Amino acid sequence: MTEPLLQVDDLVVHYPAGRKRVVHAVDGVSLTVAPGEFVALVGESGCGKTTTAQAIMRMAKVTAGTITYRGRDITTFSQREMRPIRHEMQLIFQDPYESLDPRFRVRDTVIEPLQIHGVTDNREERVRAALERAGLTPAELYIDRYPHELSGGQRQRVSIAASLVLEPTLLLADEPVSMLDVSVRAGILGLLDELRKSGLGILMITHDLSTAAHYADRICVMYLGRVVEEGPAHEVIRNPQHPYTKALVSVVPQSDPDRATKPQILQGETPNPVNIPSGCRFHPRCPVAEARCQSEDPQLRSVGGAGQQAACLLI
Amino acid sequence: MTPVLAIEGLHVWFELPNHKELHAVQGISFALEPGERLGLVGESGCGKTTAILAMMGLLPPTASAAGKIILNGDDILAGGDATMRPHRWMDISMVFQGAMNAFDPVKTIGSQIQEPIVKAKLADGKAARLRTAELLELVGISGSRQDRYPHEFSGGMRQRAAIAMALACDPKVLLADEPTTALDVMVQAQILELLVQLTDDLGLAMIMVTHDLPLVSQVCTRAAVMYAGEIAEIGTTHALYHEPLHPYTRMLFSATPDLLAEQTVRSIPGAPPRLDQPLVGCPFQPRCDSALTACASEAAPLRTGTDGHRAYCHLKETV
Numbered sequence: 001m002t003e004p005l006l007q008v009d010d011l012v013v014h015y016p017a018g019r020k021r022v023v024h025a026v027d028g029v030s031l032t033v034a035p036g037e038f039v040a041l042v043g044e045s046g047c048g049k050t051t052t053a054q055a056i057m058r059m060a061k062v063t064a065g066t067i068t069y070r071g072r073d074i075t076t077f078s079q080r081e082m083r084p085i086r087h088e089m090q091l092i093f094q095d096p097y098e099s100l101d102p103r104f105r106v107r108d109t110v111i112e113p114l115q116i117h118g119v120t121d122n123r124e125e126r127v128r129a130a131l132e133r134a135g136l137t138p139a140e141l142y143i144d145r146y147p148h149e150l151s152g153g154q155r156q157r158v159s160i161a162a163s164l165v166l167e168p169t170l171l172l173a174d175e176p177v178s179m180l181d182v183s184v185r186a187g188i189l190g191l192l193d194e195l196r197k198s199g200l201g202i203l204m205i206t207h208d209l210s211t212a213a214h215y216a217d218r219i220c221v222m223y224l225g226r227v228v229e230e231g232p233a234h235e236v237i238r239n240p241q242h243p244y245t246k247a248l249v250s251v252v253p254q255s256d257p258d259r260a261t262k263p264q265i266l267q268g269e270t271p272n273p274v275n276i277p278s279g280c281r282f283h284p285r286c287p288v289a290e291a292r293c294q295s296e297d298p299q300l301r302s303v304g305g306a307g308q309q310a311a312c313l314l315i
Numbered sequence: 316m317t318p319v320l321a322i323e324g325l326h327v328w329f330e331l332p333n334h335k336e337l338h339a340v341q342g343i344s345f346a347l348e349p350g351e352r353l354g355l356v357g358e359s360g361c362g363k364t365t366a367i368l369a370m371m372g373l374l375p376p377t378a379s380a381a382g383k384i385i386l387n388g389d390d391i392l393a394g395g396d397a398t399m400r401p402h403r404w405m406d407i408s409m410v411f412q413g414a415m416n417a418f419d420p421v422k423t424i425g426s427q428i429q430e431p432i433v434k435a436k437l438a439d440g441k442a443a444r445l446r447t448a449e450l451l452e453l454v455g456i457s458g459s460r461q462d463r464y465p466h467e468f469s470g471g472m473r474q475r476a477a478i479a480m481a482l483a484c485d486p487k488v489l490l491a492d493e494p495t496t497a498l499d500v501m502v503q504a505q506i507l508e509l510l511v512q513l514t515d516d517l518g519l520a521m522i523m524v525t526h527d528l529p530l531v532s533q534v535c536t537r538a539a540v541m542y543a544g545e546i547a548e549i550g551t552t553h554a555l556y557h558e559p560l561h562p563y564t565r566m567l568f569s570a571t572p573d574l575l576a577e578q579t580v581r582s583i584p585g586a587p588p589r590l591d592q593p594l595v596g597c598p599f600q601p602r603c604d605s606a607l608t609a610c611a612s613e614a615a616p617l618r619t620g621t622d623g624h625r626a627y628c629h630l631k632e633t634v
Contacts, residue, residue, distance in 0.1 A: 210572040
């Protein structure tokens with residue numbers, strides 16, 4: 001197997017919440033992204049998926065654990081040491097309406113990363129190449145436009161072009177299509193898929209299991225700061241092992257109204273990450289929990305298909 | 316059965332600052348049976364929210380509406396606000412998009428749910444409190460929690476409370492605008508289950524506005540697909556998925572990743588037309604993958620299938 005681009009081991013991100021309380025935003029997450037691999041990090045709001053990405057970018061303070069990028073431990077890198085790493089690791093934001101400066105022409109938006117990182121040669125060519133790689137062809141048609149002259153899908157492509165202009169090796173995409181209309185989502189996701197085929201590693205954060213099922217090679221399911229199940233997308237969706245994944249998969253609405261589904265609706269909502277339940281953190285909502293689930297904290301181990309892991313005492 | 320609500324040739328125009336008009340809803344017609352769940356789907360700007368706001372008589376002052384909105388046999392649009400007001404919240408009610416975030420943070424949930432009950436003089440004092448408790452129980456919240464404030468409720472519970480408020484005056488028709496957007500998938504499932512159960516138990520008819528086709532497939536028996544202010548296709552959710560008559564419906568389904576289907580997900584090229592200028596031919600023609608020459612210039616004719624299945628499209632064979 002090729003050396004992973006990104007390897008996260010036992011990542012912990014805790015925030016103080018006042019009165020000596022602690023928000024356990026990320027509580028021991030491990031994951032890897034290889035070159036040319038599309039990994040989806042899925043879970044409900046507050047499960048820690050965005051904080052995980054922020055910690056990888058070193059935009060959130062890491063409490064414990066290590067982040068290794070291309071074999072180098074970047075966990076304790078200073079902001080200065082991070083600069084060349086940020087060159088290679090780019091973030092795509094959720095909202096193309098908020099992330100573009102309305103007074104910037106497309107050229108100015110896409111050229112900005114080059115200015116920040118001090119890339120001076122062939123700027124115009126690099127901008128055009130990035131726009132075309134992001135599907136804005138021919139680049140001349142878009143390069144002098146302002147964001148308000150573009151559709152939502154085109155704006156997101158500009159935002160992606162600005163991420164591509166530094167020729168990164170890893171893209172972190174936080175809900176890259178959730179603000180877009182259904183009719184253009186597939187175009188953006190298809191673009192990410194093509195970039196992956198050209199060798200980029202992609203870590204996509206999403207709450208949408210159907211999107212993850214279609215585009216990702218591997219899916220990591222997070223619950224309350226932990227990865228509870230991880231494996232090839234096909235296995236995780238069609239052969240889920242963890243009771244939480246099983247429930248999540250069962251409640252995803254499907255296009256065919258005749259497809260018989262028995263939604264297994266969990267009661268209540270994800271608990272507050274300040275008070276993490278003892279033992280298995282999912283036990284208070286788990287439909288199959290036993291007494292020992294309240295005291296023993298399960299670790300990820302191989303279950304189900306090849307390369308599939310889940311953290312449950314009862315599998 | 317007599318429909319509880321019938322919409323006939325509904326048009327809505329917005330006056331724009333440049334003295335132009337935006338024709339947001341361009342003559343839509345459909346009927347809703349008691350207890351029926353109808354989905355209204357389409358992309359942003361297709362007119363789905365404007366259409367249901369017109370049914371509530373809650374369009375902004377820059378808008379004008381024409382056509383018929385027949386509620387229990389009476390055209391409530393005919394007399395403007397005078398004929399709308401007696402029915403609003405009483406017979407036809409609405410859960411707004413983002414309703415769960417619209418509660419006043421300094422008033423208790425109960426006092427806010429009581430407002431329409433007291434305003435409509437249905438009950439006051441102790442009786443109103445009793446009715447509020449009953450409504451909260453109906454949506455799965457303990458009645459004893461009516462004195463809690465919005466911040467003490469989770470997102471899912473506030474959405475339940477918003478539904479309880481819409482049901483306060485015992486309406487016959489509930490309009491739900493993106494009732495689960497911004498909710499997590501598990502909470503979404505809880506709210507959808509609640510809406511299905513309420514319509515089944517109370518004989519309440521519901522129009523659910525959403526851009527999410529799988530949601531409609533799961534909850535509704537029928538759906539209307541809107542495009543550029545018109546209903547492109549309407550029929551049972553079964554027919555829309557298995558035998559669509561309009562290419563837009565088929566293309567929307569194939570643009571939507573489906574959890575277990577081995578499909579190629581394809582985006583729909585282009586964008587919807589501007590509605591501040593007259594449309595010529597079929598409005599979907601520039602984006603359609605099966606357009607004929609006639610589509611660019613001639614208005615699309617009606618095609619019909621079984622069970623009230625209809626679409627406006629030039630194609631004669633299956634799409």
